[in-house]
Amino acid sequence: MTLIDGKAVSAQIKKEIAAEVADMVARGEKRPHLAAILVGHDGGSETYVAAKVKACEECGFTSTLIRYESDVTEEELLNKVNELNADPDVDGFIVQLPLPKHISEQKVIETIDYRKDVDGFHPINVGRMSIGLPCYVSATPSGILELLKRYHIETQGKKCVVLGRSNIVGKPMAALMMQKAYPGDATVTVCHSRSRNLVEECREADIIIAALGQPNFVKADMVKEGAVVIDVGTTRVPDATRKSGFKLTGDVKFDEVAPKCSFITPVPGGVGPMTIVSLMKNTLLAGKKEIYK
Ligand code: GUN
Secondary structure, three states, rough: EEEOOOOHHHHHHHHHHHHHHHHHOOOOOOOEEEEEEEEEOOHHHHHHHHHHHHHHHHHEEEEEEEOOOOOOOOHHHHHHHHHHOOOOOOOEEEEEEOOOOOOHHHHHHHHHHHHHOOOOOOHHHHHHOOOOOOOOOOOHHHOOOHHHHOOOOOOOEEEEEEEEOOOOOOHHHHHHHHHHOOOOOOOOEEEEOOOHHHHHHOOOOOOOEOOOOOOOEEEEHHHHOEEEEEEEEEEEEEEEOOOEEEEEEEOOOOOHHHOOOOOEEOOOHHHHHHHHHHHHHHHHHHHHOOOOO
């Protein structure tokens, strides 16, 4: 069994990005600039956004964090999105999700200029991704592809089961694993909360990508000997023995599943750091105006 070290791979990629930014700056070009909007004080969102700001520093990017209390109106937020759309110094920006219920996430996403949508959530980027055109690809699926690539994991003709059908992970992941490319060329099945044969599908899978948000959902008896298991879950499960009061828990029961796998990602230290570094890669592309002029 090989443990996929997302932390090490992401550190390596951040170094590669920082070197490229240093070259850009030496040529007199501007540093890529990522802005992030954070609404409210959700613990997970606070942690993710802080990690994104820190990663920007490590990559040599400029970053701007814009905070609102959870009672911000939809109009105020949309005004800020439009302001960032028009700001020539900002290459790309994100609005951290989830948003409070009184704000339409879809409306916010669709207001972001797709040319600055480094999260890859805008319908134009989602559509372009699904037909294989250059675009910003959602960070988590993109980070998973990078791990498959860096560990030389075979995907062509393999049976890949994606657990979960979210717009951010499950759907784009399935589209990317079936694309005519490497990594890709897999036979993809998407299972979700209404699937009747989820366990049987998993048992036949060469690659399982678990993105349900249900701690310890994937058990040893659901995994074929030699399978590749990618765990996207990051649920905060209460744990009184820890200073933080919680334990970040994946969708896979790691201890019993790992011995059966050829490759597996741990939680934390697997997919999580790759998600952040994929956002950095998108920001670099935005800074270089490589995808959209
Ligand atoms: N919430 C959970 N994951 C993400 C992400 O990748 N981007 C944003 N903006 N919000 C998230």
